[in-house]
Amino acid sequence: MGVTIYDLAREAGVGIGTVSRCLNNHPNVSAQTRTKVLSVAKLLNYQPHAHAQRLASKKSNTISTIIPFFTNYFFVEILQGVQDRALELGYDLILYGVNNPAQAEYYLRRSLQGGHVDGVMYFSMKFPENYITKFEEIGLPVVLVDTFHEKFDSIRVKNKEGAMLATRHLLQLGHRGIAMINASLDTLPAKDRLEGFRAALEEFDVPFSAERVFTATNGKQDGFNREAGYHSMKNLLQASGGLQSISAIFIASDVQAIGALDAAREMGVRVPDDIAIVSFDDIELAEHSQLTTMRQPMHEMGTLALDKLFARTKDPKAQPTLTEFMPELIIRQTCGANDASTHSFSSSTRIELEE
Amino acid sequence: MGVTIYDLAREAGVGIGTVSRCLNNHPNVSAQTRTKVLSVAKLLNYQPHAHAQRLASKKSNTISTIIPFFTNYFFVEILQGVQDRALELGYDLILYGVNNPAQAEYYLRRSLQGGHVDGVMYFSMKFPENYITKFEEIGLPVVLVDTFHEKFDSIRVKNKEGAMLATRHLLQLGHRGIAMINASLDTLPAKDRLEGFRAALEEFDVPFSAERVFTATNGKQDGFNREAGYHSMKNLLQASGGLQSISAIFIASDVQAIGALDAAREMGVRVPDDIAIVSFDDIELAEHSQLTTMRQPMHEMGTLALDKLFARTKDPKAQPTLTEFMPELIIRQTCGANDASTHSFSSSTRIELEE
């Protein structure tokens, strides 16, 4: 069934070592034998056995991506970047979608399996401490995307600063009754964005009130989804005080904002007339919903993640790196600042931080 | 660096064969040695080497998914189904996102590589004829999703019938000037949906006019995306006649419809008052945009696809199967049939984003 290098060797009248050299473009082969072997290989439609190669060479050319709810479009857009670079570099991408914390550990364990993958990309979740040393011992590269740990290469967005920009924008438009719709504080981005929200309020001497932070607790999910946004918005609008005291909301992600818009529409609340909204991410659909939002360079984050992983396989001992992107305020309709003269307050500069 | 079965064998004082048997739950081992070996394995934190297993057992427990533009949410939702089942069955999922036809063949070739994967899931695209025999010869299982070939197991939706239902709905609402926004006819779904559109018109004795079928030709993509929908809608609205003669549109997918809504809003055209819309897919966001659309059971299609692949590895000689789902009309706001709405959303107008 399978053509092996032994077949090629016999057919071409050479040894298997030579065949291997020809196939792998090793230097020390005469042009003549190379042509010969290659033509025989084509003739017999030879296909190398992936796992034999991997066993012998100790390289899998595969990386795993561990992603919470990859149905969240934020991840899809990052994945597209990863995928594009993976194609160039000849990597296979294993997709591990996580639906609860236990699953994340399962996939981590699976990735740890001897030689299974050459590296792991871990998204948005807090990396479990008890796995840190395991990865260090094995020497399996890890890149963290949208989250952080000092032991590993990390890529993320300046969430706190972004949240400040977003909230500040609302404040500058004159709003003072500002609420926040957030996701689970178990995730780093949610925590940082809350901090930024708070810091911006303080800047403007607006007292922070925990009662104005709404987080939908829909089961085990992290809250970065449309439903959670929908429910948070309902809660917000029904809260005592409600629209009396609140005129603007900072929402932790676009998908949540989309859900929030649905809730608002249902309850006859107009955006931005009755309530202004700024969110975070700038997924493709943000434009459709005319969301004013903080843009993250998702595609670039994806390609960079793979580059970092690749670099680390080359130099495992290097210091962990951290790349932080500054999100950019994209003004559309939901914030109520229609004058299109100002399109952005900050440029998405990229900041390299070596530790 | 890696703990092997030799280490376990030495430590437990048995042979490697016995170790292997214990690890794989083979019957013929004494309970005593099994416990012993297993405890040693735990102690040494043994992790089997994936590729050695795969080389020896000739099974990879991996399948590849070849998907056009997987950023299209339709695929994301199917993938979620595939992923859920893959977890249960212990399969790894390789993600191959295709951006042009040549890439599809590349990934097909890659999947064909000896033992690389146990099966291939091929989405929505026409399966290249010259690869049919290659897969048959190798005996590598293929499942087609959202496309069809008699040689392979296929899963799809009754596109023609679905398109007829959609168009008929518009006709029954009294519309006669009905246009269609379609995607590239290189894809089976687009072809079938056009056929259904046409057939429904004929039923009602409405003459079909090719000029009323709009397909945006944005480069190499298949047209099932938001931008294509946007441009098609612009073309439609600017076409001679335009709104004079057209009062309703059947759009080949939700993502295109979302783009079309953007174009309509931009040009001050109200949906459904000025023009009614019915689309296809019922992705999660269809509800957000209140699209009347044809629902496809995407998650179920995903799990079924993996089941079929699994079944085929068990019985490679079985006749190829075809499973067809009948799409279901979901009535929301864009078609203008508000009274019949199946959802509890208020019939108030869309979010007010116009300036």
Add this chain to the structure above:
DNA sequence: TTGAAAGCGCTAACAG
């Protein structure tokens, strides 16, 4: 029930 040994298909070191 168990140990020993023969591969799985390939890479890479080592002689020639």
Add this chain to the structure above:
DNA sequence: CTGTTAGCGCTTTCAA
């Protein structure tokens, strides 16, 4: 430049 040989870590006979 090329053939031979020894693994890579595991599964699976085949005897014992």
